[in-house]
Amino acid sequence: xxxxxxxxxxxxxxxxxxxxxxxxxxxxxxxxxxxxxxxxxxxxxxxxxxxxxxxxxxxxxxxxxxxxxxxxxxxxxxxxxxxxxxxxxxxxxxxxxxxxxxxxxx
Numbered sequence: 001x002x003x004x005x006x007x008x009x010x011x012x013x014x015x016x017x018x019x020x021x022x023x024x025x026x027x028x029x030x031x032x033x034x035x036x037x038x039x040x041x042x043x044x045x046x047x048x049x050x051x052x053x054x055x056x057x058x059x060x061x062x063x064x065x066x067x068x069x070x071x072x073x074x075x076x077x078x079x080x081x082x083x084x085x086x087x088x089x090x091x092x093x094x095x096x097x098x099x100x101x102x103x104x105x106x
């Protein structure tokens with residue numbers, strides 16, 4: 001049985017049509033794997049670029065929001081909104097000192 005298999009294999013490998021078909025099939029398989037790998041790498045590259053762009057936009061938005069927060073927390077901004085916020089000015093504040101803590105009492 002083993003001898004017949006070797007003879008058959010030898011005849012198949014000597015047949016030029018079979019060898020051509022095997023070669024073409026192998027090249028097509030390797031070529032399609034290569035194209036698949038290149039496509040996957042390109043797709044991941046586009047995804048990375050999109051995420052980098054989104055990260056930059058989020059950083060800019062964070063910086064803008066931090067700037068807005070700083071403006072709203074400023075004394076001038078609070079003074080401009082004090083009547084709207086219902087704040088009242090303390091005329092004669094009294095400060096109580098206890099150790100290192102200082103408290104203002106109305």
